Amino acid sequence: GDSVTQMEGPVTLSEEAFLTINCTYTATGYPSLFWYVQYPGEGLQLLLKATKADDKGSNKGFEATYRKETTSFHLEKGSVQVSDSAVYFCALSKGAGFQKLVFGTGTRLLVSP
Amino acid sequence: NAGVTQTPKFQVLKTGQSMTLQCAQDMNHNSMYWYRQDPGMGLRLIYYSASEGTTDKGEVPNGYNVSRLNKREFSLRLESAAPSQTSVYFCASLYRAPQDTQYFGPGTRLTVL
Numbered sequence: 001g002d003s004v005t006q007m008e009g010p011v012t013l014s015e016e017a018f019l020t021i022n023c024t025y026t027a028t029g030y031p032s033l034f035w036y037v038q039y040p041g042e043g044l045q046l047l048l049k050a051t052k053a054d055d056k057g058s059n060k061g062f063e064a065t066y067r068k069e070t071t072s073f074h075l076e077k078g079s080v081q082v083s084d085s086a087v088y089f090c091a092l093s094k095g096a097g098f099q100k101l102v103f104g105t106g107t108r109l110l111v112s113p
Numbered sequence: 114n115a116g117v118t119q120t121p122k123f124q125v126l127k128t129g130q131s132m133t134l135q136c137a138q139d140m141n142h143n144s145m146y147w148y149r150q151d152p153g154m155g156l157r158l159i160y161y162s163a164s165e166g167t168t169d170k171g172e173v174p175n176g177y178n179v180s181r182l183n184k185r186e187f188s189l190r191l192e193s194a195a196p197s198q199t200s201v202y203f204c205a206s207l208y209r210a211p212q213d214t215q216y217f218g219p220g221t222r223l224t225v226l
Contacts, residue, residue, distance in 0.1 A: 004155075032213075043117070043203055043217030044156070051212070089155060099144075099213040100171070103155035 002027040004090050004104035012110045013080055021075040021107045023064075023090035031092040033057075033066055033073040034101065038087045047075075047088070085111045115139055117218035119204050125224045126194045134189040134221050136204030144207035145187040146171075146215065147179060149200040156203065162187055194225045 007022040025031065032051045036044040048057030053068035062077045073090060090104040120135045138145065143164045148156040158171030160179040168179050176198060178190045191198060204218040 041219070043205075043219045044215075045217070046214050049212065049214075093213070099207055099215065100158060100161065101156075101215065103157075105153055105155040 002031070002092060002094065002102045004092055004102055006088075006090050006104035006107050009087075009106070009108040010110050011107060012112070015082055015111055015113050016079045017111075019075070019077040019080045019084075019109065021088055021090075021109070023073045023075065023104060025071050025073065025090075025092050027071075027092055027094060027102075029094055030068075031094045033064070034091040034093070035062070035064055035073070035075050036089040036091060036103075038089065038106070040086070044089060080109070080111045082111050082113055085109055117204055117206055117216050119202075119218040119221050121221060122219070123222050125226065126191075127226050128195060130194050131190070131192050132194065132223075133191075134202055134204075134223075135186070136188065136218060137186045138204075138206040138216070139185065140206060140208065140216065141184070142206035142208055142216075143184070144209075145181070146205040146207070147177075147187070147189045148203045148205065149173065149198075150203060150220070151200050159189065159202075191223075194223075196225045199223060199225045 034049045035047040037047045048059040050057040050066040056065045087106045089106045091101045093099045117138045146161045147159040162168045162181040165184045202221045205215040208214045
């Protein structure tokens with residue numbers, strides 16, 4: 001079946017460091033890919049998405065490019081802030097009809113001043 | 114708009130007790146979901162409702178029932194709670210256009226002793 005694999009956390013960085021969180025997927029067909037963020041004590045929020053190969057999703061300084069050849073959708077940010085500390089989930093969905101998301105296990109990011 | 118609301122925020126049950134988790138959305142979305150979040154496992158889909166009057170099983174439906182009461186409300190019922198159902202439960206609703214986006218509630222933290 002379809003699955004999403006994320007790097008283990010926590011990822012610990014200093015403020016202004018470069019961030020990469022790796023995400024790879026296994027799916028037949030052409031899934032849409034997502035990054036969701038969960039701040040402490042809150043529900044998940046959509047951070048960015050890409051719906052076809054070579055698309056780049058971006059939001060709040062975060063970027064991810066849909067790479068079909070490597071089945072990857074790595075999340076990057078050039079300069080992280082303390083306020084970016086959260087858990088990040090990679091997810092996929094398939095089909096043109098009803099959306100059902102398949103989530104990775106999540107990666108916790110801790111940014112220190 | 115309140116978005117997606119969930120009640121209660123926290124609940125402690127004894128094994129064998131029953132309870133209903135409530136979810137409501139005020140965004141006029143047709144589709145709603147229930148997920149559970151467990152450490153190291155990401156979010157897993159319990160049940161979903163593609164539209165008012167319909168419900169379907171997700172990945173982990175055993176031990177749960179749902180009711181789509183109307184377009185706004187989608188409840189999750191545990192008839193006889195078990196310790197394995199200790200988890201954080203999230204409700205979500207789906208905004209279809211122009212691009213599918215799920216909006217999540219703040220979650221219910223359930224402990225079964």
